Amino acid sequence: MSAQQFGFGPCAEMVNIAKGLRRRENFNDANIFFWNSFELRAIYDRSQQLGTVLDNKRGQSLFEYMDHTNQQFDAIISSYDAEPIFYGWYHDTPCFLYDGMFSFWDVTKIEKDIRAMIRDFIDLKEQRDSDGLFRLYQELTKENHHYTIFIAYFLSNHNFARKGDNDSQILSTFKELSGKTDIVGAIVPQKEEGVSKDHVFVSLSASLVPTVKTRDSVNYAKNVIRYVVDISKDHPMVPFRISINPKLFQILAEEGFLSGLPTNVEVMKSLSYEQNQDYIKRAKVLMISPGYSTLHEAANYGVPTVFLPEQNGGQPVGYRKLIDGNFPQTPNLTLVQNMDYRIPNKGFDDFPMQDLYSASHEIFNSDAFQEPRNGVKAHINELLNNPHLIENLGSSQRNAIKQIIGGFNGVEVITRKISNSLQRQWNK
Numbered sequence: 050m051s052a053q054q055f056g057f058g059p060c061a062e063m064v065n066i067a068k069g070l071r072r073r074e075n076f077n078d079a080n081i082f083f084w085n086s087f088e089l090r091a092i093y094d095r096s097q098q099l100g101t102v103l104d105n106k107r108g109q110s111l112f113e114y115m116d117h118t119n120q121q122f123d124a125i126i127s128s129y130d131a132e133p134i135f136y137g138w139y140h141d142t143p144c145f146l147y148d149g150m151f152s153f154w155d156v157t158k159i160e161k162d163i164r165a166m167i168r169d170f171i172d173l174k175e176q177r178d179s180d181g182l183f184r185l186y187q188e189l190t191k192e193n194h195h196y197t198i199f200i201a202y203f204l205s206n207h208n209f210a211r212k213g214d215n216d217s218q219i220l221s222t223f224k225e226l227s228g229k230t231d232i233v234g235a236i237v238p239q240k241e242e243g244v245s246k247d248h249v250f251v252s253l254s255a256s257l258v259p260t261v262k263t264r265d266s267v268n269y270a271k272n273v274i275r276y277v278v279d280i281s282k283d284h285p286m287v288p289f290r291i292s293i294n295p296k297l298f299q300i301l302a303e304e305g306f307l308s309g310l311p312t313n314v315e316v317m318k319s320l321s322y323e324q325n326q327d328y329i330k331r332a333k334v335l336m337i338s339p340g341y342s343t344l345h346e347a348a349n350y351g352v353p354t355v356f357l358p359e360q361n362g363g364q365p366v367g368y369r370k371l372i373d374g375n376f377p378q379t380p381n382l383t384l385v386q387n388m389d390y391r392i393p394n395k396g397f398d399d400f401p402m403q404d405l406y407s408a409s410h411e412i413f414n415s416d417a418f419q420e421p422r423n424g425v426k427a428h429i430n431e432l433l434n435n436p437h438l439i440e441n442l443g444s445s446q447r448n449a450i451k452q453i454i455g456g457f458n459g460v461e462v463i464t465r466k467i468s469n470s471l472q473r474q475w476n477k
C-alpha cells in the first residue's frame with residue numbers, strides 16, 4: 050500500500066483502508082506492506098499492527114526499490130500515488146487506485162493528449178522496456194504530475210474516486226473508465242457515539258508546501274497561533290490545542306515563539322493518526338484550512354468546523370465546491386470568502402502559491418480584514434458558550450458533507466471490492 054507523499058490526508062486514508070481490510074475475514078492473516086515515507090512515519094502507530102513498513106529510502110522510487118529486492122506482491126493499493134499503479138500494470142500485478150481529487154480534473158485540458166500518452170506506455174510495455182517506461186513516467190510527472198495520476202486510472206484494475214460535482218462528465222468523456230471506477234463517499238473511521246467534548250482543536254496542514262519558502266509557512270503558523278491565543282483569552286478554562294508540522298514546531302521552539310503561551314494553549318508536533326482522530330472527535334470546535342480529509346473526519350464525528358485561510362492550491366477550489374454544494378456558510382478566514390480569491394485559469398501547477406501565502410498574511414494582519422477576524426472570534430465565542438449551537442452546527446455540516454460526497458461509506462465499498470477481487474484471485 051502506498052500513498053502520495055505530499056500531505057498527510059492520503060496516508061490517513063490509506064491507513065483507514067488498511068483497517069477496513071483487516072476487518073475482512075480473508076485479510077486476517079494477509080501480509081500488508083506500507084511504502085515508507087515521512088508522512089506515514091509521522092501518523093502510523095506501529096502498535097496497531099496493521100502491517101509492515103518497507104525499508105525503502107527517502108526519495109527512492111518503487112521501480113528502483115523492486116530492482117534490488119525479491120519482494121513480490123499479490124496486489125498494489127494506492128492512495129493518490131501514480132507510480133505504484135504504473136509498476137503493477139507493467140508487471141501484471143492487480144492494482145487498485147483511490148483518488149480524492151477526481152472531480153477536480155478539467156478533462157477538456159487533457160483529453161487530446163491523454164490517449165497518445167497511454168499508447169506510448171503500452172508500446173514500452175510490449176517492448177518490455179522497464180527503464181524506458183520509468184523514464185517516460187518521470188518526464189511526464191515532472192512536466193505535470195496530474196497527467197500521470199490520471200493515466201493511472203486507465204492502467205489500474207479498479208478505481209475508487211471520491212464523489213464530487215464533475216464525476217459523470219469525466220466518466221462520459223472517458224467511457225472506458227466507467228466500468229472500472231466506483232464513486233465512493235468519505236474515507237473515514239467508524240463513528241463513535243457518546244464521546245465527550247472538552248477542547249478546541251486547531252489542525253494545520255501537516256505538510257510543507259514545496260513551492261513556497263519555509264519562512265512563509267513559519268509565518269502562517271505564527272499568525273494562526275497569535276489569533277488562537279487571542280480567542281483563548283475569553284475562555285481560560287477551555288484547552289486550545291494546536292497541531293503543526295514537526296519542522297515548523299522545531300523552528301518556532303528555537304526562536305522562542307512557543308514560550309510564554311497561555312496555560313490553556315498547547316502547541317504540538319503533528320500527531321499520530323490515532324491521536325489526531327482522538328483530538329478531532331473530542332473537540333468542541335475544529336479550526337482548519339479547508340482541506341477535505343480533515344473536514345470529512347470532523348463531519349463524520351459531528352464536530353463543527355471553522356475555516357482558516359487556505360494553505361495549498363487545491364483548497365480555494367475545494368472551498369468553492371463546498372459552497373456550491375450548500376455547505377453551511379459561517380464566519381471564516383478563507384481567501385475565497387473574504388477576498389473573492391480565484392485560482393487563475395492556468396491549472397494547479399502554475400498556481401501562484403506565493404500570492405496565496407501573502408494574501409493569508411493580509412487576512413491575519415491587515416486592518417482591512419479586522420471585521421472577518423472579529424466575526425470568526427465572535428462565532429467561536431458563541432459556540433463555546435452554547436453546547437446546543439455546537440451540536441446543531443456539527444449536525445448541519447455533517448448532513449451537507451454527506452450530500453456532497455455521498456456519505457461516509459468509502460472504506461466499506463473499497464475494502465469489499467478489493468477483498469472480493471483478491472479472493473477470486475487466491476481461489477484460482
